[in-house]
Amino acid sequence: MERIPTFRKGGVHPDDKKVLSNGMAIERLPVPAELIVPLSQHLGAPATPLKQKGDTVVAGEKIGQASSFISADIHSPVNGAIVDIKKVNLANSVVTEAFVIVPDAENPLGNWPEQPYDMLSPQEMLAIIKDMGVVGTGGATFPTHVKLAVPKGKSVDALVVNGVECEPYLTADHRLMLEQTDLVLRGIMIVAKITQPKRIIIGVENNKKDAIETLRQVIASNSYPITVTPLKVKYPQGDEKQLLKATINREIPSGKLPLDVGAVVLNIGTSFAIYEAVALRKPLVERVVTVSGEAMSTKRNLRVLLGSKVADLIAFAGGVAHEPDKYISGGPMMGFAFHDDQIPVIKGTSGILALDNDPAMKAPQTPCISCGRCVAACPMGLQPTKLFRLIDNRMYADAMGMNLMDCKECGCCSYSCPAHLPLVHGMKLGKRLGRK
């Protein structure tokens, strides 16, 4: 028996609900009538627009230019015409400029044949990744070229690939691992060439045994120097801090990055995007989105052009079977509830969920009974109940002094609170007001 590792401190075990959609092969969403392509689809500064209303664009053409060090280029997903530039709201409550693109009726899609890439130097590959606008597709959308640029004097001990997908319902990475196994692995080998790690590990939670099996087979037949590590299911293992603890037993210190413990972390969707960027010179213009939730008529894994409206995805899945309680962009633990189905899919949209009425989510708040469940559940070793009390009393500086900024809003505390206190909401508020 192999010992199945996980991270040690905190964590919760929500019902993973993967079975709703993990048997559904990835399908392509038909080209929608209109795309809304925001200039801010990533962490960092919004891109600067390169096109104007009335311009025609071709698929893969750069339409937004990265505007600072942490920023990313934006490309047109289709051949078509820009009919408008307008302000839009995104699910994560970011307000940004967006191109409204009407795809060409006859030939909307681009064509990107594979090109040789073995001869490219690491620097050239990195430049291509930057040029193709690749960002982390797990949700945090950190620009990948920044992450992969290993500063001089630092070396990478481990490249850890995140196949955990710990959020309930989401199966997009799972399907990619099953269906595009070789291309995902090639993407990983490209990153290995850039960062020169001593070892390469793919961490996969063992509720995806088929993916572990498939990855191992393809790795063996190609003799890739990659280890697949099954991990015990526990949320939030897909966070890079918990993932590194589980796979290489290192803890990233507060405020530091994976590179500070000699690691680079990358998820499955991003690996696939990197393959497409370097081997096909195809920009990040589409991604896989899980469409699921009890209230959704059918559950799907869709390959979607960025800028497609959420309404198009829901309509493709046959609409909702009944009025859902909540629409979520992303996973149910960290995703964003939205009410407007005209918002676009962006680089970080991993799922669109229609959640059923859940009485537990409507239970009234009751006083804190100091049960300590939030303390036990916090993977960062914080005391959510104390932080919440401080923030409630507007003592933001004191909350900061108790490491409020270590909180990554994973939701374990609110999830386990029997008093139904909105702990994560308090943390978000405290961070925002405490920074001032």
Place this chain on the structure above:
Amino acid sequence: MDVPKTIVSSSPHLHARSSTASIMWDVSIALTPAALWGVYVFGFRALAILLVSIATAVLVEYLLNMKGNNPKTILDGSAFLTGLLVGMNMPADAAFAVPVIASAFAIFVVKWTFGGLGANWVNPALAGRVFVFFSFTGLMNTYRMPRTLATVDAVGSATVLTEIKLAIGEGAVNGLSSAGVLAETGYPFTGFAGSVSSWFQQTLGIGLSPYTVDAFFGNIAGCIGEVSAFLLIAGALYLMVKKIITWHIPVSFLATFSMLAWLFGGVRNGLGLFQGDFVLQLFSGGMMLGAFFMATDMVTSPTTHKGMVIFGVGIGFFAFLLRFFGSLPESVSLAIILMNIFVPMIDRYILPKRFGETIKEPKKQEAKA
């Protein structure tokens, strides 16, 4: 498509489906077998005491809920639980005024004057018990023998702990163990306990006094809910399986107490070190009820696991001191209350370990040169 009825709220959008009420009712469920055993062995009057305690607690809670903008906590089960615990801490023969006063004191003074649920700094039920214990010491010290030990005069009996304490006070111990003292005074035990004891002696070669066996199964005099260690442990296991309590407080408490009782418990009997009969001590008095149901009260125990262990060790230490060297036979409730007072301090200084290793910064070469 407009979606007007959907909820927009902060993440997370899932919940573990527990609530304060579900916790409180689960604890009450876990206490029920031990309470029913008390009713069985002490008779109808025990049931009446339990009902009076619960009714008073719920009524006082209801009246306080009526006032102004006090939170409406009547249905969360916390008052019911407090009442049940107060009742379980009463002798079956207490005058009805005693549980009424205890419950009312618990809910009104201890719980609500500090702000209601979650704000009290000692366990209300315990404080209620201690309040009436010191106010009506005579009434609170009159126990009846359980129906299973009905060979002797039923009312006005002493508990094993009182019996031992009295004997020691009279200097009548002569180097006898606790069980020896009880045997000397002719304290009764059931036939069942006698045969279990001799079976242990003959088959396993282990000396297990029949008094310990009776204490474990609840054939002793005592408060209504505290006598059956067996059923209390069963209830505690239920709570542990449901993850409502963790092992930290009860285990550290009982281990500390047992260790000290084993080490020094024989001294007052004129025996040497390592002679204390800690097993009898563990199963008698309010030890099990206190360890599993009182000390683990969430509001008045630390929030971190490390803090819980310190809290448990402290209770074990005070329980030992008070039980063996104090003037009262019973100690657990006072020990828990003492440690309740330390909880804010424990929570202030015992912090969970923050995630993140310390990285050795490369030493600056220039500074050395």
